[in-house]
Amino acid sequence: MTVDTTHPRSIPSADWVTIPDLYADPYPIYRRLRAEAPIHWVPAVNRYLVIGYEACHTIELDQERFTADETNSLMKRSMGHSMLRKDDPEHDVERKAYGGVLRPKAIKQEWNQVFERSFATYLERLREAGPGADLVTEFAAPFAAENLRVIMGFENATQEDVQRWSQTLIDGTGNYADDPDVWAAAERSSREVDVAIDEMLPILRDRPNGSLLSALGASGMPLESLRANFKMTIGGGLNEPRDAIATTTWALLSHPTQLASVLADGRWSEAFEESIRWVAPISMYPREATRDTELCGLHIPRGARLGVAVGAANRDPEVFVDAESYDIDRPRKPHLAFGGGNHFCAGAWVARASVVNVALPGLFRELPGLRLDPDRPAVCGGWVFRGVTSLPVLWD
Numbered sequence: 001m002t003v004d005t006t007h008p009r010s011i012p013s014a015d016w017v018t019i020p021d022l023y024a025d026p027y028p029i030y031r032r033l034r035a036e037a038p039i040h041w042v043p044a045v046n047r048y049l050v051i052g053y054e055a056c057h058t059i060e061l062d063q064e065r066f067t068a069d070e071t072n073s074l075m076k077r078s079m080g081h082s083m084l085r086k087d088d089p090e091h092d093v094e095r096k097a098y099g100g101v102l103r104p105k106a107i108k109q110e111w112n113q114v115f116e117r118s119f120a121t122y123l124e125r126l127r128e129a130g131p132g133a134d135l136v137t138e139f140a141a142p143f144a145a146e147n148l149r150v151i152m153g154f155e156n157a158t159q160e161d162v163q164r165w166s167q168t169l170i171d172g173t174g175n176y177a178d179d180p181d182v183w184a185a186a187e188r189s190s191r192e193v194d195v196a197i198d199e200m201l202p203i204l205r206d207r208p209n210g211s212l213l214s215a216l217g218a219s220g221m222p223l224e225s226l227r228a229n230f231k232m233t234i235g236g237g238l239n240e241p242r243d244a245i246a247t248t249t250w251a252l253l254s255h256p257t258q259l260a261s262v263l264a265d266g267r268w269s270e271a272f273e274e275s276i277r278w279v280a281p282i283s284m285y286p287r288e289a290t291r292d293t294e295l296c297g298l299h300i301p302r303g304a305r306l307g308v309a310v311g312a313a314n315r316d317p318e319v320f321v322d323a324e325s326y327d328i329d330r331p332r333k334p335h336l337a338f339g340g341g342n343h344f345c346a347g348a349w350v351a352r353a354s355v356v357n358v359a360l361p362g363l364f365r366e367l368p369g370l371r372l373d374p375d376r377p378a379v380c381g382g383w384v385f386r387g388v389t390s391l392p393v394l395w396d
C-alpha cells in the first residue's frame with residue numbers, strides 16, 4: 001500500500017464496534033476494519049484501535065512518540081506504577097533488576113524441575129477428574145499458577161491465591177465500567193499481595209534464593225515499585241501460559257494432520273508459536289501519543305489513547321498468507337504475541353520452557369487418545385486477554 005506521509009488522512013470512526021462483540025469474536029471485526037484503514041477511532045473502547053502489523057510494530061519501537069505511561073491508566077490504579085507503564089530510562093532500571101531470574105540459565109538450573117513437578121501434580125489432578133474434565137481448570141490454570149508462585153518466591157501462598165490475585169487485578173485493569181465490586185476485589189488482592197511480599201522479604205534477605213522476590217528485594221528497588229512490578233507480573237505471567245496451553249491443545253486436536261506431524265517430529269515449538277500468532281493471549285495493550293504525529297499515513301493527535309491490537313496484527317494478510325488459519329507449516333514470520341521493543345515480554349523463555357518443553361508434549365504423551373469431547377465444545381472468549389476458556393477433553 002502506498003502511504004502519503006506528508007498529508008496524513010484523518011482516522012475513520014467505527015461506532016458500530018461493541019465490547020461484547022469484541023469479546024465474543026474480534027476477528028470478523030478486524031477484517032471489516034482492515035478493509036478501510038489500519039487505525040480506527042472506536043468509541044466503545046475509547047481508543048484508537050491499531051490493527052495493522054506495521055503500525056503496531058512501529059508503535060512498539062518508538063517510545064518517544066508513543067509512551068507506555070498512559071494518562072488515567074486503570075492498570076496503574078489496580079496494580080500501581082510498574083515498569084510496564086514506564087518508558088526508558090526508568091523502565092530499563094527496573095527491567096534490569098529482574099536480572100537473570102526469568103532467563104535460560106536460571107530456567108535450566110532451577111525452574112525446569114519446578115515445571116516438571118507441577119506437571120506431575122496437575123496431570124494427576126486432571127486424571128482424577130477423569131475423561132470429560134476441563135483441561136483449563138484442572139490442568140492449565142493451576143500448572144501456570146504454581147510455576148509462577150515458585151518463580152516469584154511466594155512460599156507463603158498457594159497457587160489458588162495466585163490465580164485469585166491474578167484474575168482480580170486484571171479485572172481491575174479492564175474495569176472501564178468503573179464497577180465498585182471489581183475495584184473492591186482488586187484492592188483486596190492488592191493488599192493481600194502487599195502482606196505476602198512484606199512477610200517474605202525479610203525471610204529472603206536472610207536466606208536468598210533464585211526467586212524474583214529475592215532478586216528484587218536485593219536490588220534496592222523502592223518498595224512501592226517492587227509491589228507494582230510484582231502485581232503486574234502476577235497479572236502478566238499466569239493467563240498467557242494458561243491460554244497458550246489450552247489454545248494450542250485445542251488447535252492441534254482440531255487439526256489432526258498437523259497433530260500427526262507434531263507427534264511424529266516433536267514440532268511443539270512450531271505448534272506453540274503458531275498458536276500464539278493465531279490467538280494472541282494478550283491481544284491488545286495500551287500506548288499514548290506524546291505529540292501530534294503521523295502513522296501509516298494517518299494523523300494521530302497528541303494525547304490519543306491507542307490500543308495496540310497485536311491479536312489483529314498477527315492476522316494481517318499483508319504479512320501472513322491465509323492469516324486466519326492455524327498452520328504450523330506457514331512461512332516463518334515474526335509474530336507480535338510477545339510484544340516488541342523495550343517491553344518485549346520478560347517471561348518469554350519461561351513460557352516457552354514450561355509450555356513447549358513440558359506441558360504440551362507431556363499431555364499428549366501421558367493421555368493416549370487425547371481428543372475433544374464431541375458433546376461439549378470448547379469455549380473461546382476474551383478481547384484484551386483471549387483464549388480457550390473451557391476445554392473439555394476425553395482420553396482412553
Ligand code: HEM
Pocket residue numbers: 083084085095102148151232233236237238240241244276280281282285286336337338339340342343344345346347348350351
Ligand atoms: C505465552 C505466554 C506469554 C505471552 C503471550 C506474553 C505476552 C506479553 C506481552 C505482549 C507483553 C508486552 C505488553 C506491553 O508492551 O504492554 C509482555 C510483557 C511482560 N511479560 Fe509476558 N507473556 C507471556 C508470559 C509471561 C510469563 C510466564 C511471565 C513471567 C514469568 C511474563 C512476564 C512479563 C513481564 C514482567 C512483562 C513486562 C516487560 C516490560 O515491561 O519490560 N510473561 N508479555
